Amino acid sequence: MPFMLARRGRCIVRQFRLRETLPLSTRVSLGPRHIRRVSLAANGLPSKRAVPTGPVRSILSQIQANSYATAGRPKAHTGRAKASTGSSGSKKAKSGSKKTGKKATSSKKKELTPEEKEAKKEAKKAKALREEIKQLKVTALQPPKKLPQAAFTAAFQEKIAATPKEEGKSQVQHFKEVTDEIKELPSYELERYAQVAEANKAENAAAYDAWLKSHTPLQIKEANAARRRLNQLLGDTKSRKYRQISDDRLVKRAASPYALFLKERYESGDFRHMSVQEAGSRAGEEWKGLTESEKQKFYQLYKEDSERYRREYREIYGEEPPSSGKNTSGSEESA
Structure with a gap:
C-alpha cells in the first residue's frame, strides 16, 4: 500500500482502500464511526462538523479527490486551454499588427504631378459635361418624325427604298442614278407624288398636335430652355438640330418699350419702302430723339404688358415668373 502525506497533518499516514478490506455485506454503507475515523486520519485534526450519512461510494470518491488534489488553481483553470487561448491571442495580435502595417503603407498615396492633376481635372469636367448633355437631351423632348412634305422628297424615299445599291458603286453614284430617274418620270407620276406630299403635311400636323398636347406648357417651356442650352454647348454645327418648339399655349414675354415703339x-x-436695316437705323435715331415724356407712353404700355405676362405665367405654368430685371422707368427691379 502506498504512503502519502496528509494535507493538514504532520505525519505520514498509510493509504488503504476501505472497500477492499470490508466484506461484501458491509460495502454498501458505513456507520458514522468509521467515517469519523477516516476523516481524522486524513486531516489530522478533530472535526466539529457533523458527519454526513450516505452511500460509501460517494464518500470515498470525495476523500480520494481531496487527498490527491494539488495546491494552487483547480484543474479547470490550469489545463492547456489557458495556454491555447494565450497563443490564439498572440496570433491575433500579430495578425492585427500586420494589418495595421498594411494600412499604414496603403495610406501613403502617390503624389500627382501638375500635368496629371490638370488631366484629372479636365477628365472630371468632360464627364460632367457629358452628363449635362445627356440630361438636357431628355428634357429637350423629341417631336415625332415627319413624313416627306415635298413631292421630290417623297419620290426619292420611295425610289431609294425600292432600288438596292449595286456592288462596286458608291453611295453618291447610287443617289445620282435615283435622282436622274426621278427627273425622267412622267407628269402623272410627279402629280401622284405631289398628292402624297400634301397628305403627309396633314398627317404630320395631326401627329405634331397630338404630341404637343401630350405635354404640359411648362414641359414645353423647359424643353425650349434645354434646347437653347444644347445649342450653346454643342456649337453652331448642331444648332439646327435643336430648334425651338412652337406652341401657342406658351406665354409670350412682355415687349420692351423700344419694341413697342418699333x-x-x-x-x-x-x-414701307425701306429695307430692314434702313428701317431699324431710322427707328433707332427717332427713339434717341424722343423726350422722357414722349417715351412715357411706351413705358406705360410695357407696364401693362408685364402685368399680363405675370398673370398668364402663374395661370399656365403654375409658378411664379422669373425676374425681368427692368421696370417701366428703365431701372432694375424684380418682375
Whole structure:
C-alpha cells in the first residue's frame, strides 16, 4: 500500500482502500464511526462538523479527490486551454499588427504631378459635361418624325427604298442614278407624288398636335430652355438640330418699350419702302430723339404688358415668373 502525506497533518499516514478490506455485506454503507475515523486520519485534526450519512461510494470518491488534489488553481483553470487561448491571442495580435502595417503603407498615396492633376481635372469636367448633355437631351423632348412634305422628297424615299445599291458603286453614284430617274418620270407620276406630299403635311400636323398636347406648357417651356442650352454647348454645327418648339399655349414675354415703339412705327407705313436695316437705323435715331415724356407712353404700355405676362405665367405654368430685371422707368427691379 502506498504512503502519502496528509494535507493538514504532520505525519505520514498509510493509504488503504476501505472497500477492499470490508466484506461484501458491509460495502454498501458505513456507520458514522468509521467515517469519523477516516476523516481524522486524513486531516489530522478533530472535526466539529457533523458527519454526513450516505452511500460509501460517494464518500470515498470525495476523500480520494481531496487527498490527491494539488495546491494552487483547480484543474479547470490550469489545463492547456489557458495556454491555447494565450497563443490564439498572440496570433491575433500579430495578425492585427500586420494589418495595421498594411494600412499604414496603403495610406501613403502617390503624389500627382501638375500635368496629371490638370488631366484629372479636365477628365472630371468632360464627364460632367457629358452628363449635362445627356440630361438636357431628355428634357429637350423629341417631336415625332415627319413624313416627306415635298413631292421630290417623297419620290426619292420611295425610289431609294425600292432600288438596292449595286456592288462596286458608291453611295453618291447610287443617289445620282435615283435622282436622274426621278427627273425622267412622267407628269402623272410627279402629280401622284405631289398628292402624297400634301397628305403627309396633314398627317404630320395631326401627329405634331397630338404630341404637343401630350405635354404640359411648362414641359414645353423647359424643353425650349434645354434646347437653347444644347445649342450653346454643342456649337453652331448642331444648332439646327435643336430648334425651338412652337406652341401657342406658351406665354409670350412682355415687349420692351423700344419694341413697342418699333412696332408702332412699322404699322404706320413710314418704313414701307425701306429695307430692314434702313428701317431699324431710322427707328433707332427717332427713339434717341424722343423726350422722357414722349417715351412715357411706351413705358406705360410695357407696364401693362408685364402685368399680363405675370398673370398668364402663374395661370399656365403654375409658378411664379422669373425676374425681368427692368421696370417701366428703365431701372432694375424684380418682375
